[in-house]
Amino acid sequence: MMMCMLASASAGAGQDFKVERRRPDNFVDVARAIPKMQFDIRYYSAHNFVGRRVHGYEQAACLLTGPAVAALKKVEDQLLPMGLTLKAYDCYRPQSAVDDFVSWAADTQDNRMQAEFYPSVRKDRLFEQGYIAAHSGHSRGSTIDLTLVPVNSVIPGFDGRLADCAAPQEKRVPDNSLDFGTGFDCFSPASHPDYQAISAQAKANRRLLQSLMGSAGFVPLETEWWHFTLKNEPYPDTYFDFPVRPVSP
Numbered sequence: 001m002m003m004c005m006l007a008s009a010s011a012g013a014g015q016d017f018k019v020e021r022r023r024p025d026n027f028v029d030v031a032r033a034i035p036k037m038q039f040d041i042r043y044y045s046a047h048n049f050v051g052r053r054v055h056g057y058e059q060a061a062c063l064l065t066g067p068a069v070a071a072l073k074k075v076e077d078q079l080l081p082m083g084l085t086l087k088a089y090d091c092y093r094p095q096s097a098v099d100d101f102v103s104w105a106a107d108t109q110d111n112r113m114q115a116e117f118y119p120s121v122r123k124d125r126l127f128e129q130g131y132i133a134a135h136s137g138h139s140r141g142s143t144i145d146l147t148l149v150p151v152n153s154v155i156p157g158f159d160g161r162l163a164d165c166a167a168p169q170e171k172r173v174p175d176n177s178l179d180f181g182t183g184f185d186c187f188s189p190a191s192h193p194d195y196q197a198i199s200a201q202a203k204a205n206r207r208l209l210q211s212l213m214g215s216a217g218f219v220p221l222e223t224e225w226w227h228f229t230l231k232n233e234p235y236p237d238t239y240f241d242f243p244v245r246p247v248s249p
């Protein structure tokens with residue numbers, strides 16, 4: 001693939017990065033590749049920490065590089081005999097979406113989703129505390145935010161009511177996810193994968209997800225139990241910026 005370098009800037013700590021606006025041919029629509037997997041693409045919806053659709057999400061699609069999808073398929077193959085499947089909350093994320101997060105964070109007056117997503121962390125600390133990245137692995141196409149759900153379970157609708165994402169599961173906003181101790185995008189120490197003050201069942205669910213994802217070649221993030229990046233990602237230095245919409249095989 002010919003790389004068109006449209007921008008080069010510091011990604012922090014002296015790191016250079018490239019932004020590429022064209023989608024390479026090896027980006028795969030995960031829904032086509034893993035049919036029983038579920039998709040709850042939150043940044044296409046209003047049920048996320050911003051409270052509205054995020055820039056760059058034209059449809060509720062999950063795109064990842066071919067190697068990431070092949071690795072994910074191995075995880076899914078192990079889950080199905082247990083009556084479980086994967087549910088993605090976010091996959092490839094355009095750089096323009098990440099830039100939207102940065103603009104949102106700068107507006108300290110807008111805290112409409114705080115009660116659910118960051119009840120105990122100040123909005124202006126979310127980047128420095130590692131909950132959101134200004135240059136995210138998601139934009140490189142081999143990072144996914146995901147959970148485990150029963151096969152054929154139904155994703156509940158969102159009625160606009162907020163509840164603390166670190167509360168016990170029955171008090172959180174409904175989700176068909178197994179209990180992982182917090183909801184998705186819960187910007188709280190309780191989301192750190194090794195956080196201890198959660199139920200034994202939630203710990204076991206975290207261990208299962210970490211173990212299956214690790215065996216398939218993904219590395220976890222120390223601040224979020226739901227976030228994994230393929231170790232041998234094909235584009236380790238390229239941040240893509242094409243819109244999220246389904247692609248043909």
Ligand SMILES: C[C@@H](N)C(=O)N[C@H](C)C(=O)O
Binds near residue numbers: 090130137
């Ligand atoms: C915002 C959250 N879903 C996430 O993916 N956070 C990491 C740090 C990222 O932005 O890459």
Ligand SMILES: [Zn+2]
Binds near residue numbers: 090138143144227228
């Ligand atoms: Zn993530």
